[in-house]
């Protein structure tokens with residue numbers, strides 16, 4: 001049972017505009033904006049977030 005296949009509570013996402021990496025909840029209730037430039041990095045879908053940035057890795061809190 002590989003850990004990478006399970007649901008990951010948090011994701012490290014790279015901002016598509018400024019390449020800053022930040023940790024976001026994988027099931028956000030609201031749009032997640034980059035802390036540096038304000039670009040949208042993840043949007044809520046009711047389930048797993050739709051990412052605009054690149055998923056760098058999962059973080060199982």
Ligand SMILES: [Zn+2]
Nearest residue numbers: 015018034037
């Ligand atoms: Zn940014």
